[in-house]
Amino acid sequence: MKLLDRYIIRKYLSTFVVMLGMFIPISVLVDLSQKIDKFKQYELTQSEILSHYYDFVWVFGYMLFPIFLFLSVIWFTSKLASNTEVIAILSSGVSFYRYLRPFVIAATFIALLAFGASMFWVPNASERYNDFEYTYINKNQKVRLTENIYKQLSENDFVYMSNYNANRKIGYNFTWEHFEGDELQYKIKAQNIRWVEKDSLHRLTKYFQRSILNDEEFIRNESRLDTLFNFDLDELVPVTYKAQTLNFFELNDYIKVERENGSPLINHHLLVRHKRWAIPISAFILTLIAVAVASFKKRGGMGVNLAMGIILAFLYIFFDKIFEVMVEKSNFTPWIAAWTPNTLFAILSIYLLRYAKR
Incomplete structure (x- = not known):
């Protein structure tokens, strides 16, 4: 030089x-x-x-x-x-x-x-x-897409919520559909789904489940059901700036998942x-x-x-x-x-x- x-x-x-x-x-x-x-x-x-x-x-x-x-x-x-x-x-x-x-x-x-x-x-x-x-x-500024939330959790599982309140950790008009191939195996619906921090569980209000097993239909109704799902409600509705907070490798993995989920x-x-x-x-x-x-x-x-x-x-x-x-x-x-x-x-x-x- x-x-x-x-x-x-x-x-x-x-x-x-x-x-x-x-x-x-x-x-x-x-x-x-x-x-x-x-x-x-x-x-x-x-x-x-x-x-x-x-x-x-x-x-x-x-x-x-x-x-x-x-x-x-x-x-x-x-x-x-x-x-x-x-x-x-x-x-x-x-x-x-x-x-x-x-x-x-x-x-x-x-x-x-x-x-x-x-x-x-x-x-x-x-x-x-x-x-x-x-x-x-x-x-009070909106940093999440909180309406008409649709997520593909896996190849066979799909979740929908019409609205989500991040502060209260509650989703409305919750639906979960599970498929085997092209056939619907069961469908869960609830008026709302809430994360109960104290008990570390999900609480569904006005729970309804329709299942099909060996060509027979089964119906289950509950006014309230406490259970645990393998997802976090906040992860279904990530903040809009999430991609900006990920390093090179994390961002590539995140984009792959989000593309599969139809984000x-x-x-x-x-x-x-x-x-x-x-x-x-x-x-x-x-x-x-x-x-x-x-x-x-x-x-x-x-x-x-x-x-x-x-x-x-x-x-x-x-x-x-x-x-x-x-x-x-x-x-x-x-x-x-x-x-x-x-x-x-x-x-x-x-x-x-x-x-x-x-």
Whole structure:
């Protein structure tokens, strides 16, 4: 690695760290100002609040790192250009693509860190962060699909509830059907099913069972029946952010099970998995765009470059959120939604690099 490479990589990484160091504390202070009344209301301890903001830093730092990276590269590259360092480098016989090499090396380092964080560290922080948010801050916000719940427990067993109250752990209009091949063996219905914590059992109200054995039909009615099923009611209705809290291996297993169960959230889970690959890759694309935009002096100086950078950053966020909403609200293909912003900006980076090279 030559002196030029070390110089640019050091500038790249140090500016990125400084950018994170500037904006994350500001984000923490803004968030704290919005939540401080809730902290007082629930009399949260200092350690609980500090633990929450430790998770906050991981979650939001990862979420916004492509933008911080983009702006930091524009910032320090604009300074190189304003000091005529870029012109000096290129006029010394270094080709434009050779000049890009240290930027790509630094982006690779950041992308690998982001990839490792997204697959293993951020999910743990996300679980604690979301649990805290929906326990204390957004307590009444709906985080489960609680209506018309249909689950396939196994190849032969199917469960349905018309509604589920997570706070009371009670499901309404409960139905369990068991098949052998294409034939229904028994069907259980109840007005409601409740988990009784004290006795560690399921309680069914207005229980009805219809069974077929050797071509004979058997009917059983009970006003109340206490029993135990091999499922947790909360697992039938997982929180919508469940996929975000799972590491790489857990997420793959979870998606497999959810797909077999016919989960209505399967597209959301697939989007989460694709974005764990797409976000680290964005480090390369945004770095190339930033270098192409900021490597040469413009009228208006560094301010013009930063303005262009902010506009492009908001466009990236806009496209990312638009496609995310399309997946949530329709049957839009998750991998297309995850990779379209990167694809569009990759095309833009190729155009800008060709223009900058000239």
